[in-house]
Amino acid sequence: MEEPTVLVYEDRKFSLAQLDDLADGMAAEMAGRGVKAGDRVALMSSNRPEFVVAVRAIWRLGAAVVLISPAYKHDEVAHALALTTPTLAVGDSPVLAGLLPMLSLDDPVASAQGSFPPPDPAAEAVLVFSSGTTGMPKAVRHTHASFGAAVRQWCDALQLSSTDRMQVLTPPSHILGVLNIMTALEVGAWVRLHRRFDIDRMLRHIETDRITVEMAVAPIALAIAQHQDLESFDLSSLRYIMWGATPVTPSVAETVTRRTGVGWVPAYGASELPVIACNPIESARLDSVGRPVPGVSIRVVSLETGLPLGMGETGEIQAQANSLMAGYLPEETNAEAFVDGWYRTGDVGYLDEGGWLRLTDRSKEMIKVKGFQVAPAEIEAVLHGHPGVVDCAVFGVPNPVSGEAVIAAVVRSDTTEAEELITLVGDRLASYKRPSRVVFVPDIPRLPSGKVLRRELKERYGRTSDK
Numbered sequence: 001m002e003e004p005t006v007l008v009y010e011d012r013k014f015s016l017a018q019l020d021d022l023a024d025g026m027a028a029e030m031a032g033r034g035v036k037a038g039d040r041v042a043l044m045s046s047n048r049p050e051f052v053v054a055v056r057a058i059w060r061l062g063a064a065v066v067l068i069s070p071a072y073k074h075d076e077v078a079h080a081l082a083l084t085t086p087t088l089a090v091g092d093s094p095v096l097a098g099l100l101p102m103l104s105l106d107d108p109v110a111s112a113q114g115s116f117p118p119p120d121p122a123a124e125a126v127l128v129f130s131s132g133t134t135g136m137p138k139a140v141r142h143t144h145a146s147f148g149a150a151v152r153q154w155c156d157a158l159q160l161s162s163t164d165r166m167q168v169l170t171p172p173s174h175i176l177g178v179l180n181i182m183t184a185l186e187v188g189a190w191v192r193l194h195r196r197f198d199i200d201r202m203l204r205h206i207e208t209d210r211i212t213v214e215m216a217v218a219p220i221a222l223a224i225a226q227h228q229d230l231e232s233f234d235l236s237s238l239r240y241i242m243w244g245a246t247p248v249t250p251s252v253a254e255t256v257t258r259r260t261g262v263g264w265v266p267a268y269g270a271s272e273l274p275v276i277a278c279n280p281i282e283s284a285r286l287d288s289v290g291r292p293v294p295g296v297s298i299r300v301v302s303l304e305t306g307l308p309l310g311m312g313e314t315g316e317i318q319a320q321a322n323s324l325m326a327g328y329l330p331e332e333t334n335a336e337a338f339v340d341g342w343y344r345t346g347d348v349g350y351l352d353e354g355g356w357l358r359l360t361d362r363s364k365e366m367i368k369v370k371g372f373q374v375a376p377a378e379i380e381a382v383l384h385g386h387p388g389v390v391d392c393a394v395f396g397v398p399n400p401v402s403g404e405a406v407i408a409a410v411v412r413s414d415t416t417e418a419e420e421l422i423t424l425v426g427d428r429l430a431s432y433k434r435p436s437r438v439v440f441v442p443d444i445p446r447l448p449s450g451k452v453l454r455r456e457l458k459e460r461y462g463r464t465s466d467k
Helices: 016-032 049-060 074-084 144-158 175-187 199-209 218-226 250-260 331-337 376-384 418-428 454-461
Strands: 005-009 012-015 040-044 064-067 088-091 102-104 124-129 139-143 165-168 190-193 213-216 240-243 264-268 296-301 315-321 327-329 342-351 357-362 367-369 372-374 389-399 403-412 437-440
Touching (some): 005 175, 016 049, 040 049, 049 088, 124 144, 165 175, 175 190, 199 218, 218 240, 218 250, 250 376, 296 342, 331 342, 367 389, 376 403, 376 418, 389 454, 403 454, 418 437
Parallel strands (some): 005 190, 040 088, 064 124, 165 190, 213 240, 240 264, 403 437
Antiparallel strands (some): 005 012, 124 139, 139 327, 342 357, 367 372, 367 403
16 A cells, blocks of 8 residues: 655655655764754755655654754854754755755655664754844754644644644744644644745645645735635635734735635644644634643733733733743843743733733834834734735834834835825824834745744834934
């Protein structure tokens, strides 16, 4: 009987046994280059099956994989290597090859069958890099125990089984990408890995591959909603589309559901704690990231005093779980990440009476206007409701009178004027939340996860406001 296919890439198909044999062969090659238990191996790869093989090979040796984004440039890669001190590099990047001896993924991998002891649950398994939206990226360290717990939580939250069919279009070097792949392999689901994101290819494969679970971050959700011929694709196989990495933009999600009939399942996690909350599959809602998943405890504390708050009160979200990271590199940044054993997410929100978690913003991205905390996400939600707004992001700049001023960067599809958008926000929200300036931009810089690079916007358009 033929082994079931678990991974597809273009016209190549792999069973789990084939992936295992390739991983055994690559592990033997790495061992021959001196990799041993406790070492770290840098992996910088485009979307390809060899990425999956490499991760599993590194784990076979009891080593940890350092996932480096293929979008990183020379200085970013150099920073990542200096921070994590890997003994070997694996990948298909000439940048990485120029900085560390590299086993090329373009070289053929010989299948083999080896015997490897199971890794120590307390040993490092994977290091990923934090978003770096407010400074140099930190390395987030996960053990086999913490990452394994995250895989089980993700499987349960999304109700995944061997009958599900998924596709991965985002870089697997991000925590969501590697979590999706490893969870699918754990349950024996079918996965198509794409070379890169292409909206037409994605929609066509939902139809032809009968995809059951689609993963989306904000740029993908926006591309689906704006696709002119969306109704021409048969998306009836989808059980739901999961929205992660950023808060849901209701107008975008509702547009997709209206045009396709497919509902959304918002979820919430972080590199440091991959699965924090998720909506119930059968009764998901767009105004909440869901309830904390089993095994994760959440509390909300005051932004001013740090004391725990009651239901419905807004503050910083903190969490505890067995899927929580082992810590950061550099190690001195750990002190800021924890308080009394609780991980500080840096996100702002509240738990309502029903236990639903609602996010309002990032505490580090809150704009302080005349002593008031202004959430960029709240203003962005209003701007997204305007038909002329394709995309937008809000940030603050220093202001001598108010402390900070609100600036809106907007990608428009027509001749919408700045004053019209400023008035729209003023009509919907408190006066101090009105943008003092709207700048029209060709695009909103985002990480692959969809998170807005507000620091980059500030550098491009954030001159000090005198209004």
